[in-house]
Amino acid sequence: MHGIRYLLCCAVLTGACANVPAQPEAKKPEVAAVPIEPANPYPSTYQAGAATATLIRGATVLTGTGTRLDNADVLIANGKIEAVGQNLSAPGGARVVDASGRWVTPGLIDVHSHLGVYPSPGVNAHGDGNEATDPVTPNVWSEHGVWPQDPGFQTALEGGITAMQILPGSANLIGGRAVTLKNVPATTYQAMKFPSAPQGLKMACGENPKRVYGGQSRAPSTRMGNVAGYRQAFADAQDYREQWRKYEREVAQYNEKHQKKSDAKDKEDEEADEPPVPPKRDLKLETLVGAMTGDIRVHIHCYRSDEMAIMLDLSKEFGFKIAAFHHAIEAYKIADLLAANGVCGAEWADWWGSKMEMFDGIQENIAFTDLPQGGCAIVHSDSDEGIQRLNQEAGKAMSRGIRAGLTIAPERAIRWLTANPARALGIEQLTGTLEPGKMADVVIWNGTPFSVYALAEQVFVDGQLAFDRANPPPQPRSDFLLGQPGAGAQP
Amino acid sequence: MRTLVAIALLGCATLANAQAVLIRGATVHTVADQGVLTDTDVLLRDGKIAAIGTGLSAPAGATTIDANGRALTPGLFGGLSAIGVEEVSLEPTTADAGVILNAPAFETQWRPEFDVTAAYNPRSVLVPVARVEGLTWTVLAPASAEGGTFLAGQGAAVTLDGRYDAVLSNSRSLFINLGGNSNALSAGSRAGQWMLLDQAIRETRSPSANDEHVLLHPAGREALAKYLGGGRVVFGVARAAEIRRVVAFAKRYGMKPVIAGGAEAWVVADELAREKVPVLLDALENLPYTFDGIGARLDNAALLQRAGVRIAFTQFNESHNARKVRQLAGNAVAHGLPKDAALAALTAQPAEIFGLAGERGRIARGQVADLVLWNGDPLEVTSAADQVWIAGRAVEMRSRQTELRDRYLKRLQ
Numbered sequence: 001m002h003g004i005r006y007l008l009c010c011a012v013l014t015g016a017c018a019n020v021p022a023q024p025e026a027k028k029p030e031v032a033a034v035p036i037e038p039a040n041p042y043p044s045t046y047q048a049g050a051a052t053a054t055l056i057r058g059a060t061v062l063t064g065t066g067t068r069l070d071n072a073d074v075l076i077a078n079g080k081i082e083a084v085g086q087n088l089s090a091p092g093g094a095r096v097v098d099a100s101g102r103w104v105t106p107g108l109i110d111v112h113s114h115l116g117v118y119p120s121p122g123v124n125a126h127g128d129g130n131e132a133t134d135p136v137t138p139n140v141w142s143e144h145g146v147w148p149q150d151p152g153f154q155t156a157l158e159g160g161i162t163a164m165q166i167l168p169g170s171a172n173l174i175g176g177r178a179v180t181l182k183n184v185p186a187t188t189y190q191a192m193k194f195p196s197a198p199q200g201l202k203m204a205c206g207e208n209p210k211r212v213y214g215g216q217s218r219a220p221s222t223r224m225g226n227v228a229g230y231r232q233a234f235a236d237a238q239d240y241r242e243q244w245r246k247y248e249r250e251v252a253q254y255n256e257k258h259q260k261k262s263d264a265k266d267k268e269d270e271e272a273d274e275p276p277v278p279p280k281r282d283l284k285l286e287t288l289v290g291a292m293t294g295d296i297r298v299h300i301h302c303y304r305s306d307e308m309a310i311m312l313d314l315s316k317e318f319g320f321k322i323a324a325f326h327h328a329i330e331a332y333k334i335a336d337l338l339a340a341n342g343v344c345g346a347e348w349a350d351w352w353g354s355k356m357e358m359f360d361g362i363q364e365n366i367a368f369t370d371l372p373q374g375g376c377a378i379v380h381s382d383s384d385e386g387i388q389r390l391n392q393e394a395g396k397a398m399s400r401g402i403r404a405g406l407t408i409a410p411e412r413a414i415r416w417l418t419a420n421p422a423r424a425l426g427i428e429q430l431t432g433t434l435e436p437g438k439m440a441d442v443v444i445w446n447g448t449p450f451s452v453y454a455l456a457e458q459v460f461v462d463g464q465l466a467f468d469r470a471n472p473p474p475q476p477r478s479d480f481l482l483g484q485p486g487a488g489a490q491p
Numbered sequence: 492m493r494t495l496v497a498i499a500l501l502g503c504a505t506l507a508n509a510q511a512v513l514i515r516g517a518t519v520h521t522v523a524d525q526g527v528l529t530d531t532d533v534l535l536r537d538g539k540i541a542a543i544g545t546g547l548s549a550p551a552g553a554t555t556i557d558a559n560g561r562a563l564t565p566g567l568f569g570g571l572s573a574i575g576v577e578e579v580s581l582e583p584t585t586a587d588a589g590v591i592l593n594a595p596a597f598e599t600q601w602r603p604e605f606d607v608t609a610a611y612n613p614r615s616v617l618v619p620v621a622r623v624e625g626l627t628w629t630v631l632a633p634a635s636a637e638g639g640t641f642l643a644g645q646g647a648a649v650t651l652d653g654r655y656d657a658v659l660s661n662s663r664s665l666f667i668n669l670g671g672n673s674n675a676l677s678a679g680s681r682a683g684q685w686m687l688l689d690q691a692i693r694e695t696r697s698p699s700a701n702d703e704h705v706l707l708h709p710a711g712r713e714a715l716a717k718y719l720g721g722g723r724v725v726f727g728v729a730r731a732a733e734i735r736r737v738v739a740f741a742k743r744y745g746m747k748p749v750i751a752g753g754a755e756a757w758v759v760a761d762e763l764a765r766e767k768v769p770v771l772l773d774a775l776e777n778l779p780y781t782f783d784g785i786g787a788r789l790d791n792a793a794l795l796q797r798a799g800v801r802i803a804f805t806q807f808n809e810s811h812n813a814r815k816v817r818q819l820a821g822n823a824v825a826h827g828l829p830k831d832a833a834l835a836a837l838t839a840q841p842a843e844i845f846g847l848a849g850e851r852g853r854i855a856r857g858q859v860a861d862l863v864l865w866n867g868d869p870l871e872v873t874s875a876a877d878q879v880w881i882a883g884r885a886v887e888m889r890s891r892q893t894e895l896r897d898r899y900l901k902r903l904q
Contacts, residue, residue, distance in 0.1 A: 403875055
């Protein structure tokens with residue numbers, strides 16, 4: 001799919017093959033340009049389970065669109081949100097859930113997880129999140145390191161997580177492609193892969209890359225080296241893109257020439273006329289070209305405000321868009337700049353200080369990031385513990401903002417872990433809010449989700465009841481925990 | 492004797508410049524036999540809790556605070572931490588939690604005489620960050636780092652009011668970290684940990700003058716000897732089988748064991764209750780991070796408490812965000828622990844475990860006046876401390892983080 005879009009994009013940009021679609025009557029070219037990147041060879045095989053229609057009745061509903069509805073119903077049919085409102089009627093055969101006193105939200109989405117690539121148990125054999133052999137590895141894909149048996153997927157589901165982005169780690173300047181998964185049991189990652197979600201590109205600022213490589217007396221060993229590293233990589237990608245554009249022009253010229261010849265029925269020297277040879281594929285640069293065309297969304301681990309500003313300039317220098325700064329400890333210092341650039345800040349509620357670049361962390365960061373017009377704050381985890389209670393993290397962030405004098409309603413705060421991460425991941429048309437037609441990714445909470453006592457009672461993925469606290473699975477979901485004495489204890 | 496006490500108190504009062512404080516109309520969580528007292532007054536004088544009751548009158552010159560029903564609890568335990576011992580974890584010049592001799596395995600030396608409290612800096616920015624969230628004391632725990640030893644050394648409780656001489660007497664403890672994570676420090680086997688511990692004890696009991704490859708210096712033997720006669724030893728351990736070995740080992744050598752971690756402590760809860768062995772645990776630990784903790788589960792705290800085991804909450808390797816310990820308690824409640832037991836596991840229980848029960852952890856007459864007035868449920872993540880007192884003095888409710896907050900909020904608005 002990416003490949004097809006790249007090709008179309010190139011055609012439009014160069015004008016080289018613009019005449020092909022414009023003249024549908026013309027003879028088909030005999031040579032089709034090889035796409036810069038072929039259609040995804042690792043496609044999603046995710047199948048939504050058969051879902052019974054469900055009517056959730058009488059709940060406090062936070063829709064994720066900024067609206068709160070009291071004593072409202074949510075109707076799920078065919079795996080989709082059918083309706084949200086009052087006094088909805090249940091279709092025949094529908095399961096009806098009395099949710100009085102309960103709160104209902106969209107399924108939570110974690111934009112920053114390493115489940116599967118740094119799974120439990122954290123043994124050496126499971127360290128699949130950092131290809132720390134070179135600072136620039138856009139050729140690696142986190143999905144190729146995801147172990148679907150990580151017990152952390154189930155505990156995240158019990159915390160209401162229905163989708164998450166699994167990223168490579170932050171050892172590298174450019175760590176590789178990230179994947180968005182549905183939180184469903186599976187024996188292959190493809191069966192969890194969120195259908196049609198764009199891939200992400202993980203990049204990292206600051207201390208981690210320069211520590212990892214500087215410690216080996218290699219570049220980068222400074223923040224200067226970091227930026228030089230990104231710039232050279234993207235400069236190479238520009239050159240690579242130009243090679244492909246040139247090739248596409250050659251194919252177009254070849255076809256044009258070929259067409260004229262066949263029109264003239266002059267085939268004498270056709271044998272000697274070899275079609276153009278495509279450039280040698282470069283998996284690293286291919287990914288970076290994908291980032292520049294916007295097919296791959298850029299997610300940058302970046303703590304300090306000054307470094308985020310540098311990365312914004314870098315993105316303009318090379319023409320890519322940054323979806324979100326992750327960790328963004330100092331986002332509150334440049335909340336206006338982030339909002340003006342349409343970049344989200346994905347942050348923790350209160351973690352700080354273990355590194356120098358985390359020294360200025362404050363508990364109001366998320367609330368302040370959310371404050372300017374167009375601000376996009378996200379509560380993220382980067383943790384197999386934090387992902388189990390993103391709702392509590394949001395509760396902390398909300399209450400600290402209120403204590404600082406801001407007005408933050410629950411219907412606003414819920415967006416930090418539903419609609420906003422969906423936007424950063426490019427799946428906002430599909431999930432992240434309770435709007436008719438969206439995937440029925442839904443959580444029923446035992447009360448306000450922003451409480452330390454909040455528990456997800458029922459979690460739906462595409463309308464299917466994926467977790468029911470009243471009827472927990474009799475056995476652990478992870479094969480790893482199966483048959484382990486005392487393991488897989490139910491919540 | 493009486494005179495001595497009086498002089499000591501006077502000294503204290505002078506030091507603390509302790510003006511009396513009357514907190515009126517609070518919901519007082521005594522964490523003592525009286526339970527929760529509504530609409531109750533608490534009088535703080537000379538750094539201590541002087542009176543608890545209704546309609547108390549303010550002594551001359553006392554500050555009066557109207558609680559208006561807000562919750563008043565004892566100051567909270569910040570868990571095992573390196574607050575004031577490490578400023579930025581990854582910066583070696585600011586991180587003093589562990590001694591690292593980098594000796595080859597065959598020349599390993601143990602330094603039980605290492606006492607991490609000698610690195611404590613009360614002016615660390617971590618201290619106010621913790622304090623304004625209601626943490627009034629913590630136990631500084633030495634770390635077993637790579638190149639160090641699994642017998643990490645000694646630590647102790649410190650008060651977080653910013654005084655230089657912050658160590659609380661009776662709380663000094665020895666820290667030993669066992670299990671798979673220490674294999675690299677015990678010649679590749681957890682059995683090697685028991686082998687080396689036995690060797691250290693033999694050296695302590697009957698030092699040999701001639702052996703070149705000894706684990707302990709004379710100072711180390713002296714330090715270890717103190718713990719063999721009933722000293723408190725905190726064992727970092729997760730696996731049920733190893734917890735049982737710890738209990739037996741401590742019994743054999745006359746140590747008072749405390750389990751730290753204890754992911755599988757619930758498996759041996761009855762034995763721990765019988766032997767009166769307390770557990771310091773992270774109530775959020777429910778994943779098998781290691782093969783030692785395969786049985787980790789969210790109701791560990793509830794199961795232990797139900798079995799009669801004394802528990803207290805702590806995070807591990809978390810000093811900057813020590814304040815998160817409250818969230819551990821709240822989650823334990825969501826998973827079956829009674830609320831009063833959860834608050835006790837942040838106050839009275841850790842005080843009991845570290846030998847401070849006579850002076851801290853409860854709201855009772857004569858206890859040190861470490862108190863927190865909350866704007867809501869003390870265990871709730873959306874609550875915050877409105878005012879903290881340590882040794883009867885109101886803490887300034889500011890930290891480097893609140894300064895940053897105020898500076899940048901102004902610019903955003």
